[in-house]
Amino acid sequence: MMFFFRATNLLFIFFLLINFSVIAEDISVDVDSDIESLISAAVADEDVLVFEPGTYQVNIELNKNIDLRARDTANTVLESLNGTDPVININGASNITIQNFTFRNNEFAIKIFDSNIGVNIDITNNVFQNNGIAIEVGDVSKITIENNTFFSNTQGVDGTVSEADIRVYQNIFHSNEVTFLNATNFDISYNCFNESVDNITEVNNNLRATISFVDQEGDDFHLTEDSGCIDKGEAEDDFDDTLSDLGAYGGVESDLVPNAVVMNPISISDVVDDGSITVSWDENLDYRIEGYKVYYSTNELKGLNDFSERENLSADDAEDKLTHTITGLDFNPVTPDAPAQLTVEPRDEKLFVTWNKSTDATSYTLYYQEQGGSEKSEALDDVASYTITGLSNDITYDIWLVAHYQKQYHFQVAAYLASNTESNFRESSFVLDDATVDVGEVANSVESDIVAARPEKIVAYPDLPNEGCFIATAAFGYYSAHEVQILRDFRDQHLLTSEFGTSFVHWYYKHGPKAASVINEYEFLKSIVRVALYPLIISVELINISFLLFVLILLALIAGAVLAFRSIANRNKVAL
């Protein structure tokens, strides 16, 4: 019985493994992914690399049958890593789809070259903007270029081998220097052009029309209401059951993600004491937008750019309006607890203060006061430590904290499409603007306990000697003194770069420590050496800044001295 049980278990695991091994997988790609490794690991003819929004600098060598897709065309930008090679070079792969990307500012966007028969490549729903050559097609069997937007490229599609079977279908071509090159055997139909292309624009349902993008300068190639490329395709659009729109955002597989809405800052007048806040935003001119949804929370919303992360937020449907007032908000502050566990550690002319964060605190004020002196304060964000600088060693300071609470509301506005359904992709943009406003009074905690502490020099363990500028260190008291640093810079930048200077440094390293130990022993010597070193330090600092400036000042001083000497000599002569 036990044997049977184990055998069935093993059989089940075996079948599970087999099943897992044949299930096609969406492999998520983000800007930090090693795309080459992901392609190597992917299963050909099954897996899909799905790119998250972001700007990718890549040169992808695609020699395996893997689909590359993005979730958000406008915000998934591909740029050539080395600036010259194609962003995607398809060589030796077939039956693949490149979909929902923006190729911007590349010498080559996509290059396809393969002498194998049976090659079948779909390039759909992409934006090609400001590229040298958008698509160069070599010796392939079949390629479909469908529902792309070609804007301001030097060359649109270049078919270098005339035997290729290339279908150019439902695209938009706008402001390209050369739309097609070597296009003898291209099947070009249902495309939209903003200018006349010889022997093409008037046949096979191609049309010349006013294209009208939402904001071509702002890289938004969605279509506005008055675009002549809406519902001009051949196939039916499953977005609104009309004919397909042309360009990157038309066809049956466009991403349906509206671009971001730009929010206006919220002013004081938008916040009303009865718990109301008015938010407003710029209109998204994408003709498919039906309305806007306003999300709000007392928590930070930055980074919540995916719909799934906004699911638990409060939201109001603003319909098609560009302003919306949210009412019934709670502006009452919460009084935070006093900061606890205040500890102060001495440092050299500093005090390092730490504390436990107070519940509900959004900021702190740190107070410190020299005993018998005046009170000073530092306004701090929601932190748990701070270093007070500019203090004097051997003076005792009192330190204490007060926590503050300031209620804030954060807002995001997402556009949604006319065909808003349960699908998240139709709901809103991935990259949203964020507006924040302070509401209500600031609530303060009671003061924390007062801690007294004195700044003091720290000695390392073990207390090792420094092979730096011994005499200056001894004279100025510590290694990190500004004056000592100037001399170190001079050593590194000028002395150690010449043979003579290096010899001097070696000599100094041999004899300097002896002089330093004498200076350390007799306190009065420190002042004398400091005064003696200042002309050297000033000269060295001038040389560090500019050798020419140093020479000019030196010449001016010599000239001044000569003139003064002459003047005195003349006066003495006259007196005689």
Next chain:
Amino acid sequence: MIFRSVVFLCLFSAFSGELLAENKSPTWMFEFHAGLFEPELGDWEKHYGSSKFPELGFSVAHRFLSVIDTGVSIGYGKDKGTGQLLSNSAVAGVVEYQIIPIEVFALLRGRAYENQWLVPYIGGGYTRFIYRQEIVGQSKVQGSVNGTHVRMGLQLLLDALDQSAAQRMYSRWGVLNSYLYFDYKQTTAEIDDIALGGKSYKVGMMFEF
């Protein structure tokens, strides 16, 4: 059972090693190691939380007379702890301590025959002990001092454990023998009456070319 396995492994190693031998004597060695450095200073644990800190490094050596390796080694170790107040020596502040021991060494290896699976060694040499110390937010010091070191250890020949891997190492990289070794080292270096040396316990890989 374990004892018998070890004896079998030793015999197997000793004899099967002959199969790999190609009558080529290695002349160059490359090794890398990692381990712990235990400073001599008594209060190290009080300030740094542990009496030891990690150290790693590598060395290159040339072999003379089949049993003497002479070479150069560079190591690096880092620890983070606290300093003390000038007035009362109370623990305070944050101190980062780094060492770079550079060594010139000679080792005598107790190798009696080709492909001996366990090779003891002993040696020593000169150490230039470079240190760098930062009191975070206050100052940095750095310097170096001369010193010496002695070391001993045991090298375990790995080739016999996986002959095909050993053959690949030879055909691809020219590695004649690979060893896993365990090393103990005592470094002596002093500056201003402060002992910078200590004990090192390391494990490493050595490749003979």
